[in-house]
Amino acid sequence: MLRREFIAILGGLAAWPIAARAQNAQRVPRIGYLMDRSGPGPFDEGFLSGLREHGYAAGRNITIEYRWTEGKTERLPALADELVALKVDVIVTAGAQAVQVAKKATATIPIVMTSSQDAVGDGLVASLARPGGNVTGRSVYAPELTQKRIELLKEIVPALSMVAVLWNVQNAGGVSQLREAETAGRALGIAIDSLDVRIPDGLEDGFARAAQAGAGAVLIISDSSTISNRSEIGAAARRRSLPTIFANKAYLEGGGFMSYGPDIVDSFRLSAVYVDKILKGAKPADLPVEQPTKFELAINLKTAKALGLNVPATLLARADEVLE
Structure with missing residues (x-):
């Protein structure tokens, strides 16, 4: 047994x-x-x-x-x-x-x-x-993207002399991108106004400050808070009649005007x-970190109409995507 x-x-x-x-x-x-x-x-x-x-x-x-x-x-x-x-x-x-x-x-x-x-x-x-x-x-x-975005805004607003850069004050990474915008602004002869706001609570005040400062457009520094509040950003920009440019086309779904950057x-x-x-x-x-090699230009014509903007045909022809 x-x-x-x-x-x-x-x-x-x-x-x-x-x-x-x-x-x-x-x-x-x-x-x-x-x-x-x-x-x-x-x-x-x-x-x-x-x-x-x-x-x-x-x-x-x-x-x-x-x-x-x-x-x-x-x-x-x-x-x-x-x-x-x-x-x-x-x-x-x-x-x-x-x-x-x-x-x-x-x-x-x-x-x-x-x-x-x-x-x-x-x-x-x-x-x-x-x-x-x-x-x-x-x-x-890609640091050169910031200057390219400001150049695109200049094509839309030929008399552009100041761009407001809106960024989330809680995102430390926004500071380096603001510095890139300032460098690009100096190269293009365009003043840069920093809008450090808390998102979403400070959005309305931020766009009000941009309008009061005389900014002709707003460049949005992308992070998780801006993508989550893209509709609120789009609405605040329309209320102040300010064209916006973003890092990727997902923002245009929230009423953003234009984007230039990689496909996220x-x-x-x-x-x-x-x-x-x-x-x-x-x-x-x-495993090496990979960077994008292709960048897309997207334009929201519905938002352009709401802002009273005339988008040049030459710019539309270059766009990878046009929302109507």
């Missing part, structure tokens, strides 16, 4: 590693998705599309743990800690502030940026070619490439 039980125990011990390996083989990777926004939007569908291109389907062979700040940026640290406690395999996030929070929460879990601005200047990576640490991903940063939905889609490589064993420190 004892002999039979001993043999049974040995058989069970021999089978255990096989069962354990089978269980590990069936383990579903878990992605932590940390966004400083109120909820899902078109960018997120871009990421899911990218995952599908690499054979991943949420709920089937991958799990996504979504965490939204719901308009409360101060929630970022707690939400990042939740994802770390869940022991996710990778954290996907956007914007310098969210990446910095995630980086502070963990030095071991890989972090993929979907659309960072100045990743090196903001201290997120050591260099674009060799990020080091646990952060890599997509950058939408596509940047989110391409960030799935990093997730796939990391899940297959690659280290973020060895």
Whole structure:
């Protein structure tokens, strides 16, 4: 009797590693998705599309743990800690502030940026070619874009002498982009007026200040708060009859006038490439940060009409997308 039980125990011990390996083989990777926004939007569908291109389907062979700040940026640290406690395999996030929070929460879990601005200047990576640490991903940063946006505003408003730059005072990364605007303004002979506001509460006051200062247009520095409040920004600009220019075309859905920059939905889609490589064993420190090579011009003619603007035919011909 004892002999039979001993043999049974040995058989069970021999089978255990096989069962354990089978269980590990069936383990579903878990992605932590940390966004400083109120909820899902078109960018997120871009990421899911990218995952599908690499054979991943949420709920089937991958799990996504979504965490939204719901308009409360101060929630970022707690939400990042939740994802770390869940022991996710990778954290996907956007914007310098969210990446910095995630980086502070963990030095071991890989972090993929979907659309960072100045990743090196903001201290997120050591260099674009060799990020080091646990952060890599997509950058939408190109300093020459700021000057190009001001030049586009000049085409719309030939007498333009001042551009107001509206940025979220809670976003430290906005300062470097403001400096770029000031440099571009000097090169173009256009004064730059800084509108550091709290978003959304300070939007109305910010546009009022721009109008009082004599600004002929407003350049919006993009971050999670501006994209979440794009409709409020569009409405405030129309009330003050001020044309606006943004970093990407998603803002035009909220009534923005014009945008010039990379396709952010596509940047989110391409960030799935990093997730796939990391899940297959690659280290973020060895994956170069990629930058956009294509930039899109989009114009909202409905907003142009509301503002009483005449968009030159030559500019319309260059536009990649025209909303009517």
